[in-house]
Amino acid sequence: MSAVATKPTHSHYESIEADNFLISSRGFLSWALTLDHKRIGLMYLIGVMSAFFLAGILALVLRTELMTPDQWFLTTQQYNQVFTLHGAIMVFLFIIPSVPAALGNFLVPVMLGAKDVAFPRLNLGSFYLWVGGAIFFLSAMLYTGLDTGWTFYTPYSTQTRGPVVAATMGVFILGFSSIFTGLNFIVTINTMRPPGMTWFKMPLFLWATYATSIIQVLATPVLGITVLLLAAERVFHIGIFDPQYNGDPVVFQHFFWFYSHPAVYIMILPGMGIISELMSVHCHKSIFGYRFIAYSSIAIALFGFLVWGHHMFTSGMADVTTIVFSALTFTVSIPSAIKVFNWLATMYKGTVQLNTPMCYALSFIFLFTIGGLTGLWLGALSTDRHLHDTYFVVAHFHYVMVGGTLVGFLGGVFHWWPKMTGKMFNDFWGLVSCGFVFVGFNLTFLPQFVMGSRGMPRRYARYLPEFQEMHQMSTVGAYLLGLGLFVALGVLMHSLRKGKKAPPNPWGGATLEWQCESPPPYYNFQTPPTVNEPYDYTPLVYRDGERGWDYVQPELPAKPVAH
Amino acid sequence: MTSHAHDSHDASHGHDEHAHMPFQAHHFDDPEQQFDAGKLGIWLFLVTEVLFFSGMFCAYALYRSLHPEVFTFASQYLNETLGATNTGVLLFSSLTMAWGVRCAQLRQRTGLVICLAITLGCAAVFLGVKAIEYTHKWDMGLLPAGEYVSQYLQTSHHEGLSSWLYVLSAVPAMCVVGFGVWYVMSVISGNKQKAEIAGPFLVTALCYFLGVFIGIVFQNAEAAAHAEHETAAHASDSHADQGHSDHSDAAHGVKSEPMLPGKLVNHVEPNSAPGAPTLAAVDQAGGAGVFFSIYYCMTGVHAVHILGGIAVLGWLLIRATKDHFNEEYFGPVDYVGLYWHIVDLIWIFLFPLLYLIK
Numbered sequence: 001m002s003a004v005a006t007k008p009t010h011s012h013y014e015s016i017e018a019d020n021f022l023i024s025s026r027g028f029l030s031w032a033l034t035l036d037h038k039r040i041g042l043m044y045l046i047g048v049m050s051a052f053f054l055a056g057i058l059a060l061v062l063r064t065e066l067m068t069p070d071q072w073f074l075t076t077q078q079y080n081q082v083f084t085l086h087g088a089i090m091v092f093l094f095i096i097p098s099v100p101a102a103l104g105n106f107l108v109p110v111m112l113g114a115k116d117v118a119f120p121r122l123n124l125g126s127f128y129l130w131v132g133g134a135i136f137f138l139s140a141m142l143y144t145g146l147d148t149g150w151t152f153y154t155p156y157s158t159q160t161r162g163p164v165v166a167a168t169m170g171v172f173i174l175g176f177s178s179i180f181t182g183l184n185f186i187v188t189i190n191t192m193r194p195p196g197m198t199w200f201k202m203p204l205f206l207w208a209t210y211a212t213s214i215i216q217v218l219a220t221p222v223l224g225i226t227v228l229l230l231a232a233e234r235v236f237h238i239g240i241f242d243p244q245y246n247g248d249p250v251v252f253q254h255f256f257w258f259y260s261h262p263a264v265y266i267m268i269l270p271g272m273g274i275i276s277e278l279m280s281v282h283c284h285k286s287i288f289g290y291r292f293i294a295y296s297s298i299a300i301a302l303f304g305f306l307v308w309g310h311h312m313f314t315s316g317m318a319d320v321t322t323i324v325f326s327a328l329t330f331t332v333s334i335p336s337a338i339k340v341f342n343w344l345a346t347m348y349k350g351t352v353q354l355n356t357p358m359c360y361a362l363s364f365i366f367l368f369t370i371g372g373l374t375g376l377w378l379g380a381l382s383t384d385r386h387l388h389d390t391y392f393v394v395a396h397f398h399y400v401m402v403g404g405t406l407v408g409f410l411g412g413v414f415h416w417w418p419k420m421t422g423k424m425f426n427d428f429w430g431l432v433s434c435g436f437v438f439v440g441f442n443l444t445f446l447p448q449f450v451m452g453s454r455g456m457p458r459r460y461a462r463y464l465p466e467f468q469e470m471h472q473m474s475t476v477g478a479y480l481l482g483l484g485l486f487v488a489l490g491v492l493m494h495s496l497r498k499g500k501k502a503p504p505n506p507w508g509g510a511t512l513e514w515q516c517e518s519p520p521p522y523y524n525f526q527t528p529p530t531v532n533e534p535y536d537y538t539p540l541v542y543r544d545g546e547r548g549w550d551y552v553q554p555e556l557p558a559k560p561v562a563h
Numbered sequence: 564m565t566s567h568a569h570d571s572h573d574a575s576h577g578h579d580e581h582a583h584m585p586f587q588a589h590h591f592d593d594p595e596q597q598f599d600a601g602k603l604g605i606w607l608f609l610v611t612e613v614l615f616f617s618g619m620f621c622a623y624a625l626y627r628s629l630h631p632e633v634f635t636f637a638s639q640y641l642n643e644t645l646g647a648t649n650t651g652v653l654l655f656s657s658l659t660m661a662w663g664v665r666c667a668q669l670r671q672r673t674g675l676v677i678c679l680a681i682t683l684g685c686a687a688v689f690l691g692v693k694a695i696e697y698t699h700k701w702d703m704g705l706l707p708a709g710e711y712v713s714q715y716l717q718t719s720h721h722e723g724l725s726s727w728l729y730v731l732s733a734v735p736a737m738c739v740v741g742f743g744v745w746y747v748m749s750v751i752s753g754n755k756q757k758a759e760i761a762g763p764f765l766v767t768a769l770c771y772f773l774g775v776f777i778g779i780v781f782q783n784a785e786a787a788a789h790a791e792h793e794t795a796a797h798a799s800d801s802h803a804d805q806g807h808s809d810h811s812d813a814a815h816g817v818k819s820e821p822m823l824p825g826k827l828v829n830h831v832e833p834n835s836a837p838g839a840p841t842l843a844a845v846d847q848a849g850g851a852g853v854f855f856s857i858y859y860c861m862t863g864v865h866a867v868h869i870l871g872g873i874a875v876l877g878w879l880l881i882r883a884t885k886d887h888f889n890e891e892y893f894g895p896v897d898y899v900g901l902y903w904h905i906v907d908l909i910w911i912f913l914f915p916l917l918y919l920i921k
Contacts, residue, residue: 117590120590122604183604184604187603192590217610221612221615222615228864229618229622232707236707236856238859240856245709246853255618255621
C-alpha cells in the first residue's frame with residue numbers, strides 16, 4: 001500500500017547527511033571505479049564541461065581572427081585546423097554526451113525511483129570509452145592538425161595529410177560510448193519503472209531521453225561502420241569512397257548523414273526534455289498537452305531518420321530524391337512546433353517564476369524557434385541552392401545547437417544543481433549570466449544570417465571587406481557570450497563554497513527526484529517513493545526558503561498504488 | 564514482463580530473498596527483472612550489430628548494382644567449397660550453442676562445458692578455413708581496390724603454403740603451446756577444474772589448425788580440378804588464340820590465361836554495351852578490386868566478431884566449470900547464445916551474397 005513518503009525532519013537530515021553520494025565514500029578510486037550513476041553523471045558533467053571550455057576558446061580564436069578581412073594571426077591552414085577542432089570537439093565531445101550522459105545519467109534512475117541504471121558497469125565503461133576516445137581524438141587531431149572539418153567529407157579526407165585514420169578511430173570509440181549510454185537508458189526505462197509508473201506517468205524528460213536513446217542505438221552504429229570504412233579507405237584504398245579507386249564520395253555523404261542527421265536530434269531532444277520539465281515546474285502548472293509532447297519526441301526521433309538528404313541537396317542527387325527529402329524535412333517541423341506551442345500554453349495563466357532556470361528555458365524557446373524556422377529556408381530546395389554552405393547555415397545550426405541544446409543544458413544544470421550538489425546558487429548572478437548569454441548569442445549569430453543570405457561562404461578564413469562590420473558585431477557578441485558563460489561558471493563554483501544548503505525540493509517539482517534528499521543518498525531513496533502524477537502540483541506546499549516545498553499526501557483517500 | 568514479481572514483493576524485500584542468488588545485482592528487485600533487463604539489453608545490442616553491418620550491405624548493394632559484371636567476374640575467385648564448409652561449421656556451432664543454453668537451464672554442468680567447448684572449436688575451425696581463404700587470395704593479388712593485381716596481367720603462380728599463413732598462425736600456435744603446457748601442468752598437479760578449462764582451450768587452439776588442414780585439402784582439390792579442367796580445355800580448344808589484349812576477343816583471352824579459374828570460361832561475358840570498356844579493361848584498371856574490398860571488409864568485420872565470440876565463450880566456459888549457472892541464473896549463457904546466433908546469421912547472408920550469386 002501507499003506508504004506516506006517519510007517527511008524529512010532535521011535529525012533525519014543528519015543521519016542521511018553522511019550517506020550522501022558525494023561523501024559516502026572517499027578517495028580517488030571511490031570515484032574512478034564507482035558504479036553509482038550519480039557519480040558517473042557528475043564525472044561526465046566535468047568532462048563535457050572541460051571539452052566545452054576548450055572548444056569555446058577555439059571559437060573565440062576563430063571569431064578574433066575574423067575581426068579583419070585579411071590575415072591577422074592565423075594562416076588559412078591553421079584556420080582550417082582550428083575550426084575543425086572547434087566543430088569536432090563541440091559535436092562529439094560536448095553536445096552529443098552533454099545532456100544524456102551528464103544530466104541523464106544523474107536523473108534517469110532518480111526520476112524512476114530506482115537505485116541505479118540497468119547496467120552500472122556498462123555505464124562506467126561508457127564513461128571510460130568517452131575519456132579514452134576523447135584523449136585519442138584530441139591527441140590525433142593535435143598531432144599534425146586535422147583540417148577536414150568535423151564531417152570528414154571525402155574525397156578531401158582521403159587525400160589530406162592530416163591524421164584522418166586516428167581521428168576517425170577516436171570517433172568510433174566515442175560512438176560506442178554513446179551507444180552504450182543509449183542502450184542502458186532504454187533498458188532502464190523499460191524494465192525498471194517502479195510499480196504504478198505507467199508510460200504516461202513518466203516525466204517528459206524520460207520520454208525525451210528514451211527517444212534520444214533510440215536514435216543513439218539505431219544511428220550510431222552506422223557512423224561506426226562509416227568511419228571504419230573511411231579508415232580502411234585511407235589505409236587499404238578500398239575504393240568505396242575514393243574516386244581515385246573508382247569509389248563514390250557522395251556515398252560517404254549518404255552514410256555520414258544517415259548518422260549525423262539523426263545525431264542532430266540526439267543533440268536537441270534531451271534539451272527539449274529539460275525544457276518540458278522546467279516550463280512546468282517554474283510555472284507551477286501542469287504541463288499542457290503531456291501526450292502530445294511525449295509522442296512528438298518519438299515522432300522527431302523517427303522522422304529524423306528519413307531526412308538526411310537535406311544536407312546534400314547540392315551534391316547531385318536525382319531531382320525526385322531531393323523533392324522527397326525536402327518534403328520529409330518539413331514534416332519534422334510539425335512535432336517541433338507541437339512542443340513549442342505546448343510549452344507556451346503551459347505558461348498561460350501559470351505562476352511564472354523568472355528565476356535562472358526559467359530564464360534559460362525562455363531563452364531556449366526563443367532561440368530554438370528562430371533556429372527551427374530558419375531551417376525551413378534550408379529545407380526548401382529553391383532557397384537552399386542560394387544559402388547552401390553560407391553563414392546562414394552556420395547561424396541556423398548554432399541557433400539550434402547553442403541556442404537550443406547549450407542553453408537548455410545550462411537551464412537544466414541550474415535547475416538540478418541544488419539536487420546534484422545540495423547547494424543553492426545565487427539567483428541574481430544566474431540571471432545576469434543568462435542575460436549575457438542571450439544578448440551575446442543573438443549578437444553573434446543574427447548578423448550571420450544576414451551575411452549568409454548575402455553570400456558570405458562558411459569556413460572561409462578571409463572575406464570581402466563589405467562583410468567586416470557584421471563579422472565584427474559577431475565577434476563582439478561571441479565575447480559577450482563567453483563572458484556570460486564565465487559568469488554562469490562562476491555562479492556555480494561560488495555556490496559550492498558559499499551556497500546555502502538546498503532543501504530536497506527547492507523549486508516545487510512533483511517528479512520523483514524531488515522526493516529524495518539533496519544531494520541524494522547513495523541508494524537514492526530510503527524507501528521506494530510514492531509514484532504520483534509528475535505534473536500535479538496540488539499536493540505541494542511551500543514552507544519557506546530554507547525548507548522549500550513539501551509533498552503532502554492529499555487528505556482524500558489516496559488512490560491505492562498497486563505494489 | 565516483470566509485473567507479477569513486482570506485485571507480490573516490495574522492492575526492499577528483494578535482498579533477503581536472494582541470499583541464495585550470488586549473482587543478483589543490488590539494484591534489481593528480483594532475478595526476473597535482472598534477466599529481463601539483460602535480455603532486452605542484448606537484443607538492443609544485436610540491433611546495433613545489424614545496423615553496423617548494414618553500412619557494408621548497402622555498399623555491396625550499391626556497387627553490385629553499379630558494376631554487376633565485376634561482381635560476377637570476381638566472385639569466381641571465392642571457393643564455394645570452403646564457404647559451404649564454414650557455413651556448415653557455423654550452423655553446427657549454433658546448434659551446440661542453443662544446446663548449451665538448454666544445459667544451463669537444466670543445470671547440466673558437464674553438458675554445458677561440452678557444448679561450449681564444441682562451439683569454441685567450431686569457431687576456431689571457421690577461422691582456420693578463413694585463414695586459408697585469405698592467404699590464398701593475398702598470394703594471388705586479389706586485394707582491395709588500391710592494391711588489386713589484375714588477374715588478366717597476373718603471371719606469377721604461388722605453390723605451397725603461403726608465407727602469410729605462418730604469420731596468421733603464429734598466435735594460434737602460441738595458444739596451442741600455452742594451453743598445452745597449462746593443461747599438462749593442471750593434469751599433473753591434479754587440479755581437475757583447471758584441467759577442465761585448459762582442455763577445451765587447447766582443443767580450440769588445435770581446432771584452428773584443423774580448420775587450416777581442411778582448408779588446404781579443399782583448396783588443393785579445387786586446384787587439381789581446375790588444372791584438369793584447364794588441360795582439357797587446352798586439348799579441345801586447339802584454336803585458342805593468344806591475344807588476350809585483343810578487346811574484341813576478351814572471352815577467348817580469358818581461356819588462355821592460366822591464372823583464371825577454368826569455369827570462368829562458361830560464365831563471364833564481356834561487357835556487351837557498345838563502347839563500354841570490356842571486363843579485361845576494367846580488371847586491368849583495378850576496377851574489379853572493389854569486390855574484394857567489400858569482401859574483406861564484410862568477412863573481416865565478421866571474423867572480428869567471431870574472435871569476440873571466442874572471448875565471451877571462453878569466459879562462459881570458465882564460469883561454467885565453476886558451476887555458476889542453474890535454473891534461476893542462466894542469463895549470460897542465453898545472451899552470449901543470442902550474440903553467437905547473430906554472428907552465424909550474418910554469415911548466412913554473407914555466404915550467398917559473396918560466394919554463390921553469380
